[in-house]
Amino acid sequence: MDSLEITINAADGERAAEFWCAALDYRIRYRRAPYLVLGPAEGTGPQLVVQTVGTGGGPGGVHLDLRVDRREETVARLAARGAQVQHEITEAGRTWTVMLDPEGNEFCVCPARTG
Template sequence: MDSLEITINAADGELAAEFWCAALDYRIRYRRGRYLVLDPAEGTGPQLVVQTVDAGTGPGGVHLDLRVDRREETVARLTARGARVQHEVTEAGRTWTVMLDPDGNEFCVCPARAT
């Protein structure tokens, strides 16, 4: 796995990003559409992605994004370990797979970010 991101769904992405930056000493790395990507201001830690969602729609809360070089192979490996594919999403030329772990917790398998 290349990297791990923690994604936080929020009705007000800007407000949520401001809160989490203050709470964790993070900074906004960049904005892309409905996504705000946050990094630790100093040191190391997981990247946070604040995803603006319509209030009352879609899954709420927090989920993991696994950033990998070979998405399809990773999906197959995790399916063999008991995960289920929920659906695929294509947005802005990128495709990722939304999956459920064996207990039904949502996570995403995404292509690695270009550095």
């Protein structure tokens, strides 16, 4: 596989793209209606494609896990950008936060993997 793209359906593609650029330190690589293609600001990583589907299409069923060193700080930063905390899960001594982005797509903020 040469690359990985993750697609998110959004009623407001610009709003979703702005959120995910901030959440992942990505930038908009290019626009081609109805798509906005996002990629890492630096380095390599999967592309994220935001597909504007309008209000009739509704949000998609995409799920991302964000692995971070400071989970609580990340949750607060993303909430300030329009995400909503749904609930926390603790399992096997590790806690993560289930959130919704501004379009209602679920994602998790998880502690970084060790080893």
